[in-house]
Amino acid sequence: MDTAGVTALGLSDEARSLHWLLTDLVEEVPGVLSVAVVSSDGLLLLSSSPERTAPAGPAGAPQPCGARGTEGPRGSTADLATIVAGLGSLTTGAAALMDGGVVKQTMVAMDGGGLFVMTISDGSLLGVHTAPDCDMSIVAYQMALFVGRAGHVLTPELRRELRQSVEAVG
Template sequence: MTSPTWTSSAGATGGRGGEDLRWLLSRLVAEVPGMLSVAVVSADGLLLLSSEPEDGVPRHRTLGPMGAAADLATVVSGLGSLTSGAATLMDGGGVRQTLVAMHTGNLLVMSISDGSLLGAWTTPEADMSTVTYHMALFVGRAGHLLTPELRAELRQTDGRRQR
């Protein structure tokens, strides 16, 4: 099985943290059966890292959010906000994870740290306990890498790319 091409919404970052996150993301999708696409989204809804190639053309999946990583990031951010609001209304505490099961796939969103989210799109046949387990491992390993400095660097580099 070949590893998918991984990019940051910001391109290459100068720090080691971005490279470590990309490496962890590539292992996540390459090693978890049924996992098709992954996005790391900041607390304010910006895509930080994704499994989409830079040109936005999916090469490793045939199903999923239409277009590109930005679509997955938008859905992950919106779902995270919605479930957080629901938890507040119900006095349920912080949301750890959210699962949406659909006919054509599953969307799993997990909290990483200080509001950052990890979202994964899977095939409908994916074993969600395995997906959840591996996502939790990623969150445990990646949480300390998503420092304010790395998030700022990813956002700043992304702004330069869009000009």
């Protein structure tokens, strides 16, 4: 991997930028409990769980996501990532059977919360678990902003870097 742009924390500027975008999504959108970005082959790339993100850096450096201390399904971002990957696969298969084209977004409304899954341009998925009282339109809008910003930088090299950082922490 080209090391140009790699920071003192061992992450490239692009990886740190995606961590910042994810942190912003979690902290700025009311009702968001947890977030996971999953690669097209189902591997966790980014999450809102502190134990699954970049290490805390010096003042001014991106801090781990999930500052609220809220937890996703069963408290595990790995569980959320598995659910997001499975739901993505299921809806892609359904769309193929129905000649529906590419799945852009999936929403599951439950008594105890919501699950939103949005496709990122490279086939990766953004999954968001929410509280039941969240404003779904705000969540969907903010997810679309994240996808728009992340989609053009999520290169194979960056996905590899993010996956390696998750494995190093996990």
